[in-house]
Amino acid sequence: DTEVTQTPKHLVMGMTNKKSLKCEQHMGHRAMYWYKQKAKKPPELMFVYSYEKLSINESVPSRFSPECPNSSLLNLHLHALQPEDSALYLCASSPGRLPSGANVLTFGAGSRLTVL
Amino acid sequence: SQQGEEDPQALSIQEGENATMNCSYKTSINNLQWYRQNSGRGLVHLILIRSNEREKHSGRLRVTLDTSKKSSSLLITASRAADTASYFCATDPSRLFQGGSEKLVFGKGTKLTVNP
Numbered sequence: 402d403t404e405v406t407q408t409p410k411h412l413v414m415g416m417t418n419k420k421s422l423k424c425e426q427h428m429g430h431r432a433m434y435w436y437k438q439k440a441k442k443p444p445e446l447m448f449v450y451s452y453e454k455l456s457i458n459e460s461v462p463s464r465f466s467p468e469c470p471n472s473s474l475l476n477l478h479l480h481a482l483q484p485e486d487s488a489l490y491l492c493a494s495s496p497g498r499l500p501s502g503a504n505v506l507t508f509g510a511g512s513r514l515t516v517l
Numbered sequence: 518s519q520q521g522e523e524d525p526q527a528l529s530i531q532e533g534e535n536a537t538m539n540c541s542y543k544t545s546i547n548n549l550q551w552y553r554q555n556s557g558r559g560l561v562h563l564i565l566i567r568s569n570e571r572e573k574h575s576g577r578l579r580v581t582l583d584t585s586k587k588s589s590s591l592l593i594t595a596s597r598a599a600d601t602a603s604y605f606c607a608t609d610p611s612r613l614f615q616g617g618s619e620k621l622v623f624g625k626g627t628k629l630t631v632n633p
Binding site (some may be wrong): 447508 | 547550560567574620621
């Protein structure tokens with residue numbers, strides 16, 4: 402299995418809703434990522450989990466809450482979002498920091514979020 | 518600020534022609550990667566070139582790296598309509614043989630359109 406699976410593909414939510422985005426990989430990768438991408442812009446890093454521990458938080462507002470239940474799963478919990486949070490949310494994974502290697506990311510297809 | 522800056526921002530060519538995209542960056546790097554993104558989908562890793570390499574080939578792709586000029590180019594030969602996508606360079610700011618950074622920095626991307 403060489404895929405990163407994201408669900409749902411599309412999500413529409415109101416500003417008072419609580420929802421979650423889910424990501425799963427079975428490649429044995431030890432690092433998992435959340436990126437946010439607005440239209441015609443590059444992906445922006447939000448969070449990185451390395452060996453199931455949060456290693457990077459790019460000063461993301463607390464209305465986004467990541468969770469890594471195990472090495473294969475990554476969630477992004479959403480609460481009290483704003484319309485400007487509407488974007489494509491991309492999950493990625495990588496083998497992790499190998500002494501002789503470079504960090505190559507495998508991305509999921511993304512979850513398109515619309516906040517009304 | 519974005520490490521990588523691609524140019525051109527948009528490129529439109531005819532099928533069969535070659536497409537060249539450039540990426541400039543600001544700090545020293547461990548490696549530079551190119552990713553492709555079809556509209557509204559996840560990114561797909563294409564090719565990686567390490568800082569001690571000058572040129573690399575993969576099928577119809579040719580990547581060059583000039584660390585003295587802090588620039589890279591991606592050449593797609595004999596383009597096809599299926600090559601239509603956005604192409605992003607991503608730089609890894611860690612040191613060579615340090616194991617790769619979890620904090621890849623994506624450039625703004627080049628939108629390539631290949632007309633049949």
